[in-house]
Amino acid sequence: MKKLAIITAFVAILFCGMTSATAQTPNTNPAITQFVTQHFPNATVQTVLPDEDDIDVILSDYTKIEFRLNYEWKKVDCEHSTANPAVPATLVPEQITAYVNANFPGTIIKKLEKKYYGWEIELNNGLEVNFNNNFKVTKIDD
Numbered sequence: 001m002k003k004l005a006i007i008t009a010f011v012a013i014l015f016c017g018m019t020s021a022t023a024q025t026p027n028t029n030p031a032i033t034q035f036v037t038q039h040f041p042n043a044t045v046q047t048v049l050p051d052e053d054d055i056d057v058i059l060s061d062y063t064k065i066e067f068r069l070n071y072e073w074k075k076v077d078c079e080h081s082t083a084n085p086a087v088p089a090t091l092v093p094e095q096i097t098a099y100v101n102a103n104f105p106g107t108i109i110k111k112l113e114k115k116y117y118g119w120e121i122e123l124n125n126g127l128e129v130n131f132n133n134n135f136k137v138t139k140i141d142d
Contacts, residue, residue: 031071032057039088075113085124087112095135096121 029048036045036059043059050056054074055067061083066075076091078084086108089097096119100107104123111122118132130139 029055029071032067035065035067035071035073039090040084042083073114075111077111079110079122086110087121092121093119093135096131099129099131099135099137 032045032048032055036043036057040059040061040063043061043063045057046060047058048055049058050069054069055071057065057067059065059081062080063084064075064077064080065073068074073091076087078087087110092109092112096109096112100109100121100123104125104127107123107125107127109121110124111120113120118130118138119135120128120130122128126142128139128141129137132138
């Protein structure tokens with residue numbers, strides 16, 4: 001009986017160690033909480049996964065957000081979101097919105113990423129469009 005208690009305690013400690021190593025409590029940083037509250041008011045932070053390069057956040061509606069280590073957002077992925085099928089307009093630069101509306105009417109932006117050289121978006125029709133820092137289209141992939 002004593003062996004069983006020791007094994008059970010060991011497994012419990014091991015399990016707790018594994019979960020705390022892979023995910024932190026959702027509200028670890030006020031910058032993340034503020035960002036989510038402002039741009040995704042109908043969702044909550046479910047998982048925060050920091051690593052050496054960035055911080056991955058998964059919301060209750062399955063939106064994925066990547067933050068740089070300084071808590072500046074770098075990527076928003078609404079592809080699997082149950083509440084936000086499109087990246088919130090508050091995050092999309094107006095030049096990108098105007099380009100999409102003029103060239104791909106009826107589509108929505110599912111993914112938006114800020115890169116050092118500019119921006120990358122993915123539309124719900126599968127097209128990926130890259131923009132430089134002056135919002136000029138540099139590449140369109142299908």
